[in-house]
Amino acid sequence: MDPGTTDQPINILVVDDKPENVLAIEAALSGPNYKIIGAHSGQEALTLALSTEFAVVLLDVQMPVMNGFDTARVFREIDKTRSIPIIFVTANHPSEDAALRSYRAGGVDCLFKPLNVEILRTKVEVFAELFKSKLEIKRQAKLLRDAELRQRDYQLAEFRRFSERKYQELIDNIPNSIVFALDPESMRLLYSSRRVEEITGFEVDAFFKSNELWVSRVHPDDRVKYSEDFARAVETGKGELDYRFIRADGRVIWLNAWIRTALDESFKKEMRGLTIDVTRLKEIEAALRESVKIRDRFLSVAAHELKTPITPLQLQMQGFQRVLKKGVIHKIPAEKLELMVEISNSQVNRLGRLINELLDLTRLDEGRLRLNLSHTDLCLIIRSTVSHFEQETEEDGTSPFILKLPPSLEGNWDSQKLEQVITNLVSNAVKYGMGRPIEISAKREDHVVKLSIRDQGIGIDPKDQMRIFERFERAVSEMHYGGLGLGLYITREIITLHGGKISVASTPDKGSTFEAELPV
Amino acid sequence: VLGWEREICQIADLMDPMLKSILLIEDDLAIRTTISTWLEIEGYQVFTARNGREALEKLVQIGRPKLILLDIMMPQMNGWAFLEEFEKNVDLASIPVVILSAFKNTAFTMKPHSVIEKPIQYDTLIRVVEKYCA
Numbered sequence: 001m002d003p004g005t006t007d008q009p010i011n012i013l014v015v016d017d018k019p020e021n022v023l024a025i026e027a028a029l030s031g032p033n034y035k036i037i038g039a040h041s042g043q044e045a046l047t048l049a050l051s052t053e054f055a056v057v058l059l060d061v062q063m064p065v066m067n068g069f070d071t072a073r074v075f076r077e078i079d080k081t082r083s084i085p086i087i088f089v090t091a092n093h094p095s096e097d098a099a100l101r102s103y104r105a106g107g108v109d110c111l112f113k114p115l116n117v118e119i120l121r122t123k124v125e126v127f128a129e130l131f132k133s134k135l136e137i138k139r140q141a142k143l144l145r146d147a148e149l150r151q152r153d154y155q156l157a158e159f160r161r162f163s164e165r166k167y168q169e170l171i172d173n174i175p176n177s178i179v180f181a182l183d184p185e186s187m188r189l190l191y192s193s194r195r196v197e198e199i200t201g202f203e204v205d206a207f208f209k210s211n212e213l214w215v216s217r218v219h220p221d222d223r224v225k226y227s228e229d230f231a232r233a234v235e236t237g238k239g240e241l242d243y244r245f246i247r248a249d250g251r252v253i254w255l256n257a258w259i260r261t262a263l264d265e266s267f268k269k270e271m272r273g274l275t276i277d278v279t280r281l282k283e284i285e286a287a288l289r290e291s292v293k294i295r296d297r298f299l300s301v302a303a304h305e306l307k308t309p310i311t312p313l314q315l316q317m318q319g320f321q322r323v324l325k326k327g328v329i330h331k332i333p334a335e336k337l338e339l340m341v342e343i344s345n346s347q348v349n350r351l352g353r354l355i356n357e358l359l360d361l362t363r364l365d366e367g368r369l370r371l372n373l374s375h376t377d378l379c380l381i382i383r384s385t386v387s388h389f390e391q392e393t394e395e396d397g398t399s400p401f402i403l404k405l406p407p408s409l410e411g412n413w414d415s416q417k418l419e420q421v422i423t424n425l426v427s428n429a430v431k432y433g434m435g436r437p438i439e440i441s442a443k444r445e446d447h448v449v450k451l452s453i454r455d456q457g458i459g460i461d462p463k464d465q466m467r468i469f470e471r472f473e474r475a476v477s478e479m480h481y482g483g484l485g486l487g488l489y490i491t492r493e494i495i496t497l498h499g500g501k502i503s504v505a506s507t508p509d510k511g512s513t514f515e516a517e518l519p520v
Numbered sequence: 521v522l523g524w525e526r527e528i529c530q531i532a533d534l535m536d537p538m539l540k541s542i543l544l545i546e547d548d549l550a551i552r553t554t555i556s557t558w559l560e561i562e563g564y565q566v567f568t569a570r571n572g573r574e575a576l577e578k579l580v581q582i583g584r585p586k587l588i589l590l591d592i593m594m595p596q597m598n599g600w601a602f603l604e605e606f607e608k609n610v611d612l613a614s615i616p617v618v619i620l621s622a623f624k625n626t627a628f629t630m631k632p633h634s635v636i637e638k639p640i641q642y643d644t645l646i647r648v649v650e651k652y653c654a
Binding site: 303304307308309310311312313314315316318319321322323332336339340343346347350392431432434458481 | 548549550551553554555557558561593595596622638639640641642643645
């Protein structure tokens, strides 16, 4: 029954075994408001009532087989018919007893034959109105329920849209990552998150339009492996790919992709995956590998440097042990013994200096190198350092030093660290000076002291002049010249800590000049 | 190992100056002085050179020593470069060369040479030198 059509005639069921009685009631109730449906027995009435909604049943009491009361009892027992109001129609004389029996049998009222048309109409009208109201309430309730359902559907849809948008946003915002889906047969792109544009420099549509674009941008050196890995992933259902990719702007990036096969809504196979731009990681990895290599090389150089002074020390010790054991030490000339002890002493100092350099490196790396400033005379430091070198180089036949110094140059510096600077620069000049004269000059200009150390040795190639001040760097192969490769680095750091600067001017085979400036 | 006194006596007895002569090629002053002094005490005649180039010049002056002790890491002409030149010279190439090196991977010459690893053990040095100068 359609609750929306309340203006339709209302069904009235008239049950009487005599067709003329049905007709009589039909005539009495005729009009557009009612549709009279007649039944000639209790069974027929029940059958009708089970399939059609009635506002009221006018039920004749005296019927063969199943009389009115029996019929009413059955009506009351069935859910569908229980609430249909029943008005009994009886040929009995109107009496309270008759009415009472009607009520007991489940009737709402009782009409007496011969029927008064007015009373019949009025009573039927009451139930018709009641029925109409009931229909209206039902209709309203349904409308309400429909509205609620619509509202809920709308909210659900809204929520779905919202969460989809949220997922979309999440996926699009995973940094350096592309979420994608591919048709494994045609290699057609089915889905791609927006980051693909940022990472590859191509519009996402370019990949939707061309199935070959992606592969064509894989670095030529990685393309074979890429295709193999991809084919294997399609075959086995999962895989990882690591390859270089050439961006739209030509820049090469490293991509790492995880893919696996999945079934879409229509159970069709598709490859889903996550591609991550790992360029930055690869760079860090390479830098780490490089620094480990540099560290290893440095350790090997450092070990060599430490072994060098140990060689003479060990030989001295074991030599003395041998002659002492044999009791022949007195046969060794005194000047030789003196020389041995002197060498041993200088080698111990050398070891100490190396260890200090290594400690300085650690302190510099950790930013812990501190200056201990005091009133210092640079000329004094230069003279004492040079005299120390002169002693050593005398026997070596190396060149004289030429000093161009004023009587004194004083400033507020760290004297120990400055001695280290002068030692480093002078020892470089000796080491690379090819035995030719080394000129050391210093002078004061305004508020700075300018120091210059010039040799006429092997010189430094212009391409190496920048890096010689860096950690572990040297302009020449360690197969020719020893040293930790730290001297100039530490020198520059000490001078910088003093607020000064250092530079080099050099011509290969002509020599190098190191110039430093120190604020007074 | 010869007795100490016998060795001293042998120095005096040496008629041929090249009989127990050694050329030591080493750039480090301390190592060079130490080895040459102790070898002299042990009764050898030691010539020294500070790098490969000096050594080649020295060889022209002194003739054929019994043994060459060669450092690898040296300025101007390092040990490898010296060996290359040295092995080209048929007159000299038969002189035994013992390499003194602090680096372990020194196996890079045209012919195999003995290696004494730095820091050098006194006994090892003497044993090797005796072997070649006997």
